[in-house]
Amino acid sequence: MRRNTLFKALPIVASALGRKYGITVEIGGRDAFTDGTKIVLPSLPSEHEMAALLAYGYLDHEAGHVRLTDFADVQVDLAIASALKHTLWNIFEDIRIEKVMGQMFPGCRTNLDRLTHQLVANGVFRLPDNLEPVSVLHAYLLYTLRSEALRQQALVPLALQSEDLLSQIFSAKLRFQLAVIFGKVRAMKSTRDALSLAEEVVRLFESELQKPQSDGEQGQGASDNPSGNTSQLSSSAESTEKDKPDQNKTRRPSSSFRGSTLTERQGAASGPSNHDQMGNRDEHISASAGTEDGTDNGNSGGPTPSSGTKTQKNSGDDLLDVSDVGQAQATIERDALTRILNATTSDFLPDFGTMVSQQLQEICAGTNRHDARNIRVAVVEPSPTGTAAHGKALVDEVRTQTRALRTRLDALVQASRLDRPHVSVHGKRIDTNRLDRLAVSDLRIFSSARPRQSVNTAVQIVLDASSSMKESRIEVARRSALAATLALQSIHGTSVSCVAFGKQRSVTVLTGFGERVEPTAHRYGAIEAEGGTPLAEALWWCASEILGRKETRKILLVITDGEPNDLDTARRIIHKYLDAGIEAIGLGIELTNIRDLFPVSAVIHDLTQLPKALFRLLEKGFTHSQSLRTA
Numbered sequence: 001m002r003r004n005t006l007f008k009a010l011p012i013v014a015s016a017l018g019r020k021y022g023i024t025v026e027i028g029g030r031d032a033f034t035d036g037t038k039i040v041l042p043s044l045p046s047e048h049e050m051a052a053l054l055a056y057g058y059l060d061h062e063a064g065h066v067r068l069t070d071f072a073d074v075q076v077d078l079a080i081a082s083a084l085k086h087t088l089w090n091i092f093e094d095i096r097i098e099k100v101m102g103q104m105f106p107g108c109r110t111n112l113d114r115l116t117h118q119l120v121a122n123g124v125f126r127l128p129d130n131l132e133p134v135s136v137l138h139a140y141l142l143y144t145l146r147s148e149a150l151r152q153q154a155l156v157p158l159a160l161q162s163e164d165l166l167s168q169i170f171s172a173k174l175r176f177q178l179a180v181i182f183g184k185v186r187a188m189k190s191t192r193d194a195l196s197l198a199e200e201v202v203r204l205f206e207s208e209l210q211k212p213q214s215d216g217e218q219g220q221g222a223s224d225n226p227s228g229n230t231s232q233l234s235s236s237a238e239s240t241e242k243d244k245p246d247q248n249k250t251r252r253p254s255s256s257f258r259g260s261t262l263t264e265r266q267g268a269a270s271g272p273s274n275h276d277q278m279g280n281r282d283e284h285i286s287a288s289a290g291t292e293d294g295t296d297n298g299n300s301g302g303p304t305p306s307s308g309t310k311t312q313k314n315s316g317d318d319l320l321d322v323s324d325v326g327q328a329q330a331t332i333e334r335d336a337l338t339r340i341l342n343a344t345t346s347d348f349l350p351d352f353g354t355m356v357s358q359q360l361q362e363i364c365a366g367t368n369r370h371d372a373r374n375i376r377v378a379v380v381e382p383s384p385t386g387t388a389a390h391g392k393a394l395v396d397e398v399r400t401q402t403r404a405l406r407t408r409l410d411a412l413v414q415a416s417r418l419d420r421p422h423v424s425v426h427g428k429r430i431d432t433n434r435l436d437r438l439a440v441s442d443l444r445i446f447s448s449a450r451p452r453q454s455v456n457t458a459v460q461i462v463l464d465a466s467s468s469m470k471e472s473r474i475e476v477a478r479r480s481a482l483a484a485t486l487a488l489q490s491i492h493g494t495s496v497s498c499v500a501f502g503k504q505r506s507v508t509v510l511t512g513f514g515e516r517v518e519p520t521a522h523r524y525g526a527i528e529a530e531g532g533t534p535l536a537e538a539l540w541w542c543a544s545e546i547l548g549r550k551e552t553r554k555i556l557l558v559i560t561d562g563e564p565n566d567l568d569t570a571r572r573i574i575h576k577y578l579d580a581g582i583e584a585i586g587l588g589i590e591l592t593n594i595r596d597l598f599p600v601s602a603v604i605h606d607l608t609q610l611p612k613a614l615f616r617l618l619e620k621g622f623t624h625s626q627s628l629r630t631a
Contacts (some may be wrong), residue, residue, distance in 0.1 A: 006543060006547065006573075006576040006577065006579060006580040006582075007547060007580060009046050009047070009375075009543075009576065010027075010044060010045075010046055010048075010051065010052050010055055010375065011027050011046070011375055011377045011540045011541075011543070011544060012543060012544050012547060013052070013056065014027060014041060014055060014056070014059060015377075015541075015544035015545075016544070016548065017056065017059050017060075017063070018039070018059070018063075019548065020105070021059075021063040021066075021067060021105075022067070023037075023038060023039060023063055023066050023067070024037065024038035024039070025038070025039050025040075025041065025059065026038060026039070026040045026041070026377065026379050027040075027041045027042075027043065027044070027375060027376060027377040027540075028040070028041075028042070028043050028376040028377060028379065028505065028537075029042055029043060029376075030042050030043070030361060030364050030365065031357075031361060032058060032356070032357040032360040032361060033357065034062045034065065034066060036065075036066060036071060037066065038066075039058075039059055039062045039063065039066065041055050041058070041059075041360065042360055042361055042363075042364035043364060043375060043376040044360070044363060044364055044375060045363075045375070046375045048363065050118070050363065051360070051363050053111075053114060053115055053118055054115065054356055054359050054360050054363070055360065056111045056115075057111050057112055057114070057115030057356060058353070058356045058357065058360060060098075060101060060105075060108040060111050060112055061094070061097075061098060061112065061352060061353055061356065062353060063101065063108075064097030064098055064100065064101040064108075065093075065097055065353075067097075067101075068096075068097045068100055068101070068191075069093060069097060069191050070190065070191040070192070071191070073190075073191055073192055074089070074191055074192060074195050077195060078195075081198075082202070082341070083343050083344050083345045083347070083348065084202060084205075084340060084341060084343055085195075085198050085199060085202050086198075086345070087138065087345075087348045087351070088141070088197070088198035088201050088202070089194050089195045089198040090351050091138075091141050091142060091145060091351070092145075092185060092188065092194035092195075092197050092198060093191060093194040093195075094351065094352050094353070095145050095146065095149050095150060095185055095188075096185075096188045096191075096193070096194055098112060098150055099149065099150060099186075102150070112150075112152070113152055113154075115356070116146070116152045116154050116155060117154040119355070119356075119359075120154045120155065120158070121154075124355055124359060125143070125154075125155065125158060125355075126158070127139060127158065127161055127162060127165070128349060131165065132339065132347070133169050133335075133336035133337075133339050133340055134339060134340050134343045134347045134348060135347070135348070135349060136162065136165045136166055136169065137166065137340055138348050138349045139158070139162040139165075139349065140159075140162040140163055140165070140166045142349065142352070143155045143158040143159040143162050144159040144162065144163065144182070145182065145185060146159075147159040148182075149185050149186055163175075168332075169332055169333060169336040170333055170336070171329060171330075171333055174204075174208060174333065177204055178201070178204070181197060181200050181201055181204065184197060185197065202341070205337050205340060205341055206341065208333070208334075208337060209334060209337045209338060209341065375540055375569075376505060376536075376537050376540070377537060377540040377541050377544070378501060378505050378506050378507040378534060378537035378538045378540065378541040379504070379505065379506045379507075380506065380507055380508075380509065380541070381503075381504075381506040381507065381508045382508075383508060383509055383510070383520075383523050384508065384523050384526035384527055384528075385522070385523075385526060386522030386523065386525050386526040387522060388522060390522050390525050390526075391518070391519075391520070391521035391522030391523075391524075391525065392518075392521070394479070394482060394521050394522075394524060394525050395482070395486065395517075395518055395521045397479065398479050398480075398482050398483040398486065399486070402483045402486040402487045406486075406487040406490050406491070423444045423445060423446060423447055424444055424446050425443045425444055425446065426446055427446025427447060428446070429446065429447050430445055430446060430447070431445055431446065431447035434447075456493050456551050456552045456553060457493065457494050457495075457551055457552075457553040457554070457555060458494075458495045458496075458497075458513070458546055458549040458551040458553070458554045458555070459488050459494060459495070459496045459497070459554075459555045459556075459557065459618075459621075460496075460497050460498075460499070460542050460545065460546045460554075460555070460556050460557070461481055461484060461485060461496065461497070461498040461499070461557050461559070462498075462499055462500075462501065462538060462539075462542060462556065462557065462558045462559070462560075463477055463478065463481045463498065463499070463500040463501070463510070463527075463559050464477070464500075464501065464502070464533060464535075464558070464559060464560035464561055464562065465500040465501060465502035465503075465508070465527055465528070465529050465530070465531075466501075466502045466529060466530070466531055466532055466533045466560075466561075466562055467502075467529055467530050467531060467532070468529075468533070468561055468562045469502075469529040469561055469562075469589075470529040471529075472607060473529070473561060473589060473607065474527070474528075474529040476607045476608075476610050476611075477559055477589070477610065478500075478510075478524045478525070478527055479524070479611075480559070480610045480611045480614050481498050481510070481524065481559065481614075482498075482510075482517070482521060482524045483611060483614075484498075484557075484614055484615070484618060485498045485510075485511050485517050486517050487615075487618075488618070489516070489517050495513050495514070495549065495551060496511070496513075496517075497509070497511055497512050497513045497515075497545065497546075498510045498511045498524075499538070499541075499542065500527050501533075501534060501535065501537070501538035502529065502530055502531040502532070502533075502534075503530045503531030503532075504531060505532075505534040505537045506531075506534075507538050507541050507542075508523075508527060509523075510523045510524055510527065511523070513545065513549065532565050533560065533562045533563065533564050533565050534564070534565050534566075535558070535560065535564035535565070535566075535570045536564055536565070536566045536569035536570040536573060539556075539570060539573045539574065539577070540573060542556065543573065543576075543577065543580075543582075546582060547580065547582075553583070554581070554582045554583065555582070555583045555585065555621050556577060556582055556583065556584045556585065557585045557586075557587065557614075557617065557618070557621070558584075558585070558586050558587065558598070559587045559589070559610075559614070560586070560587075560588060560589070560591065560594070561588065561589035561590060561591055562591065563591070563593055564597075570597060571596075571597060574597055574598065578599065583600070583621060584598050584599065584600070585598060585600045585601065585617050585620075585621055586598030586600070586601040586602075587601065587602050587603075587604070587610075587613060587614060587617060588601065588602070588603045588604070589603075589604060589607070589610070590603070590604070590605055591603065600617070600620065600621075602616070602617055
């Protein structure tokens with residue numbers, strides 16, 4: 001097993017990212033979500049490449065929202081916003097926060113780029129199956145903005161395809177107006193800016209929909225009506241509407257819109273007849289091509305059109321009104337805008353965070369809930385409260401035990417740090433007390449000193465507070481843990497932390513790294529014994545804490561009286577501890593199986609033996625580090 005497997009394990013990296021971003025990360029359960037202050041990941045396999053890729057990308061994305069999105073500023077507006085406005089804001093805000101996170105943390109951009117590439121490869125990012133205008137617009141916004149503003153190159157093909165689909169429901173003018181708004185995306189500075197851009201798009205759509213429908217028809221027929229007589233054009237259009245059996249010849253949206261309602265809407269705009277639905281743009285161009293005087297170059301012998309807006313195809317074909325091209329396109333666009341403005345949340349595609357969350361949940365659901373390969377990290381419970389007076393009384397009670405242990409450990413540490421000078425025939429400094437050796441040709445007169453051994457050790461004490469530790473056991477155990485923590489705190493070069501684990505797969509910090517024991521002593525007296533023995537979950541949490549310490553030596557000491565809820569996972573993670581160079585020690589209270597879990601351990605059958613056994617293991621840990629690592 002590689003030495004760095006623990007360092008690269010998902011909960012360790014996730015916790016490290018959480019500390020880096022200044023947010024809380026929890027791992028457990030079946031769902032991935034954030035409540036605005038913390039990010040929760042489901043219980044996932046510890047060595048699953050796709051799960052890790054999804055988890056890190058999800059953390060990077062949601063951490064951006066936790067750090068940068070000002071929900072309070074837009075909460076009132078979003079509460080009454082339409083589904084369209086809310087979706088647009090979400091897309092714009094996602095772009096903004098990911099861009100800023102990438103600038104603050106370059107690794108964040110790398111993670112998101114890798115994730116995007118994988119989502120495209122896996123088909124998660126794809127053109128919508130339901131090619132409704134709402135889905136087409138959402139896909140266009142999602143892929144175009146991400147590929148351009150965030151430079152996520154894997155999305156470029158999807159951006160181009162979605163743009164082609166959009167061109168068949170929106171006119172070039174409307175697409176250009178959208179592009180102008182999108183040009184402001186890179187300049188967004190706040191959550192309010194993202195909402196303002198969303199409102200600008202909504203206003204654009206509403207204004208286009210409110211324009212009189214005849215505007216498009218008049219604009220289309222202007223070139224065919226030199227006199228500019230709009231009343232004559234209107235009469236001609238009415239007459240054409242009565243004469244032609246199928247208007248759908250003018251334009252077909254796209255063969256890509258198979259099964260969509262765009263073709264149906266175009267047929268509805270043309271009239272009840274739909275027998276020539278499969279006509280295409282080439283047929284339209286061939287049918288409408290002619291000279292300036294209205295003659296048909298492709299059929300010079302045939303009749304000329306009765307007006308400038310109507311031409312005749314080959315014999316037997318229907319008449320075609322060129323002005324109907326604009327009318328059909330305008331009808332399609334207006335219908336699309338109506339659908340988009342009136343869409344509900346379920347009509348839109350999932351946002352980026354939701355897409356990744358769903359993928360994580362699928363991986364979680366696809367594995368056995370009790371599979372030992374899955375990880376669940378203990379959740380930190382609020383530290384119990386007690387009176388300062390009670391804490392001081394506890395410290396006074398255990399100080400005698402603390403003094404004895406501190407004296408022995410200090411003596412051991414001082415001995416290991418003493419200089420041990422010796423003489424040799426080589427060196428730079430002459431020991432003047434050895435010059436008499438020259439008289440007998442003994443050249444060992446140069447003095448040298450062996451390097452000092454620094455303590456530089458982090459110790460994590462883990463106390464079992466499960467229901468089996470009730471009454472006298474928990475009382476003796478917490479006093480012993482307090483005494484040990486006090487003693488270790490006084491040793492120069494040593495940092496110490498003590499946590500308890502038990503109810504609801506949680507850990508409670510009694511004394512954290514960097515905290516003094518005396519102000520936290522009241523927590524020890526307030527801890528209660530309840531719940532199961534979630535040792536594996538507690539060990540995952542402790543690993544993320546102790547691996548972050550800068551001390552060169554790291555020691556884990558577990559005090560427990562029961563077999564872990566998940567024995568296999570506990571055994572696996574202890575092996576990972578050892579591979580990572582962390583020394584693991586176990587102290588079992590009437591638990592002989594402790595020897596199967598920890599390479600260095602002790603078992604007691606009388607609670608009165610607990611303090612001495614605990615101190616003896618600590619002494620062994622400080623003086624026999626090599627045996628701990630290789631046991």
